[in-house]
Amino acid sequence: MRVVVSYDVRTDTSEGRRRLRRIAKLCESNGVRVQYSVFECQVDSAEWVKMKDKIVKIINEDEDSVRVYFLGSNWQRKISHIGLKKHFDVVDDTLIL
């Protein structure tokens, strides 16, 4: 199934930036980065449970926000894009809010 992961992670502290890099790497290992803080991951239910568990362990639930959208298996017609399609490098382009 296609799962969209969008996150806002506090980045005004070094700890927040570290969490941001770890989240980006986790998402990047399961999917494609489509915007600075939005990933589209292709996982089955069991893989998603593991991925979610890792996300919960990485973030600080009092400071960081992760929004997840489940697009299911017929996801192709559920996604639309307007404008620039960017290429991201997970290390250099980590979003600093």
Add this chain to the structure above:
Amino acid sequence: MRVVVSYDVRTDTSEGRRRLRRIAKLCESNGVRVQYSVFECQVDSAEWVKMKDKIVKIINEDEDSVRVYFLGSNWQRKISHIGLKKHFDVVDDTLIL
């Protein structure tokens, strides 16, 4: 239907920042801001056509990226959240990349 709008708009120019404010206001008038650059809008098909037309007119398609996810009408079970749920002010909290 529930439509998720996520955008990356160039903000290192005053023109880019102006586009960002206009996109945020447009999305805010049709939905709720759930993260810095992610909105969840409740629109029917005709309303979405108008909204998309406005987005296309606002952004610079060579610089800005807008990603849209159509969650349909049974969207409640397609959204999950981990961590902090933020309150946003569309003017003050416009994301500066």
